[in-house]
Amino acid sequence: MPIRITGMGSGLDIDKLVTDLMKAERMPLDTLKQKKTKITWASDLYREINTKMSTLKNALDKIKLTADWKDYKATSSNEYAVTATSAAGVPVGSHSVEVKQLAKGATITGNALASSFDPKTPLGVEGTLTIAGVETPIAYSANDTLTDIMNRVNSSSSGVKMAYDELKKQISVVTKETGSAVTLSISDSKTTDTGPVPGDLFAKIGITSTAATGQDAEVIIDGTTVKPSKNTFTANGITYTFKQENTTSTIQISGDNEGMVKQIKDFVEQYNSTIELLNQRVKEKKYRNFEPLTDDQKTDMKEADITNWESKAKSGLLGNDDILNTALRGMRDIINDTVSSLPSEYNALFKVGISTMPYNSNSPNDSGKLMIDEEALKKAISEDAGSVVGLFSNYPEGIANKLSKRVNDSMTQLVDKAGGAGTPSDSVTTTLGLRINDMNKKIETLNDRISSREEYYYKMFAAMDSAVASNNSQLNWLMQNMG
Incomplete structure (x- = not known):
């Protein structure tokens, strides 16, 4: 300004x-x-x-x-063996559950290795581990350790988990899916001048069996035997989760009005x-x-x-x-x-x-x-x-x-x-x-116009002020020289 x-x-x-x-x-x-x-x-x-x-x-x-409603709750007499949740409107009552066996994935377990075995020591063998149903085999070199190979298997799309039990000194390969319809097949090979031959990895890590089948659960609920492929099962609005074999529990359904x-x-x-x-x-x-x-x-x-x-x-x-x-x-x-x-x-x-x-x-x-x-x-x-x-x-x-x-x-x-x-x-x-955006533009235009108008008024009054000052000056001169 x-x-x-x-x-x-x-x-x-x-x-x-x-x-x-x-x-x-x-x-x-x-x-x-x-x-x-x-x-x-x-x-x-x-x-x-x-x-x-x-x-x-x-x-x-x-x-x-x-599923959002908490109208009834399910309580287990042994939560280490079975837990349950209740859907809306399930009648109040109790249900007996006997878990004879749990559903399991197909499992291959190796023999016990020497007490001196170290999963972080290079195995000194090279080749390719193939898991049935997986298009890309898992390659390993002589510098790879068991830990390296397990990490590759577990991060692959194979659907299996490879683990090492430090206490038992055993390796296991288990499918993530459970049930009797699940199968697991693994093979190991290496390339020679005459072509592919069985590899040396399995001998190094104690695996002798290369195929396995999963297992269904077997549970008796209120006297009826069921064999689900997973360790969860829903019947009559109650979802059971089975956790421990050879156990008996009672699920109590009570109101939560x-x-x-x-x-x-x-x-x-x-x-x-x-x-x-x-x-x-x-x-x-x-x-x-x-x-x-x-x-x-x-x-x-x-x-x-x-x-x-x-x-x-x-x-x-x-x-x-x-x-x-x-x-x-x-x-x-x-x-x-x-x-x-x-x-x-x-x-x-x-x-x-x-x-x-x-x-x-x-x-x-x-x-x-x-x-x-x-x-x-x-x-x-x-x-x-x-x-x-x-x-x-x-x-x-x-x-x-x-x-x-x-x-x-x-x-x-x-x-x-x-x-x-x-x-x-x-x-x-x-x-x-x-509408506000349009008004902002109009306000900006009006502000510019008002600023110009204000400048015009000041220039107009400045010219008038200057003219009055000039006239006053001439009048003063005349008055001084006419006397």
Whole structure:
């Protein structure tokens, strides 16, 4: 900003004259800045709602799948032998489990090596180790140690693990997959002048057998023998994990009604919080006489007064907004839906103790919120926990599934309108950001025009000041020489 010394010739307060003239010149700029401020505020409010909906979606993600529910828990009498987990709606009761044998991978075990054997000493042999089903053989040289070869095998796509037991001085090769259908075959060869011949590696590391077959588990559950290929097995909604052979255990399925009630309460809390904010924004009173303050206006006001004024200026910016109204209607409709795949006694939220609050004109922002009759909810869970879970998680008509889709659609619209967290307010990828970007360009143009206009006024008054000074000088000369 240039330093000007004005009014020396005329005695006029040229700075004040220019300032007063520029107030009129700046009116279009102030109006444009106020419009930009309102759009920026609206953008912030849209993002606030997007954040709130994101929190609701996270809550829905915790209940929209059957596996997310902790309605029943499985307890083992011997967790070293068998553990279990229970799916939603599994009846309370106990189950006997006898593990006769575990599922195992195909295993080749070498003979015990000399006590002086060191897996980090070069073996002094070279050749190629081939594992059946693996296209690329594993080459080794005379400088390679057993550790080197094991590392190559274990990092390959062979699907086997090669290990050395330091206590037993034995090498083992085991498939990662288990079961009687799994086979393992290995071979060792080296190249000579006459062609490939058996290699010397196996003799060095004590391997005499080169083929093996895996083993199925054998377990008796509630008197029925099963032979799964893995050490996990699911039956009647219970997933068992077998850990130790020749053991007996009891799996007790018990209710966790409090856990289910808490999950539902957490969802209702987030749902009500979202509904309250949506109601507030679409029903907010608009104060038409409160426009955003200009910089000049703020200079004459206290901070508290500025805050109060801007609070009224922001109020009602999203009043009756289409995106928010659509979200509200959609969420309320889903809450009142029925889930046809469930028994009629449990196919709607109000039938399990979750209902919509009655309208209260004194609390309009509570319209559409949910309330829980905890006694009725617990009764429904104890009678048919599976149906209560299904009310939320059945696909695709479960309440949580449908709400999650509705919320996700609204969030997409909000992001298109104003962007998400971290999106610049003037990003041209959003509807409001494009408008702000356009306004920024217009503001820049107006600022340039105003600067030029201000410079013009100063030059005009400077010329006038100079002329007045010249006239005064001539008048003084005449007065002095005419006397």
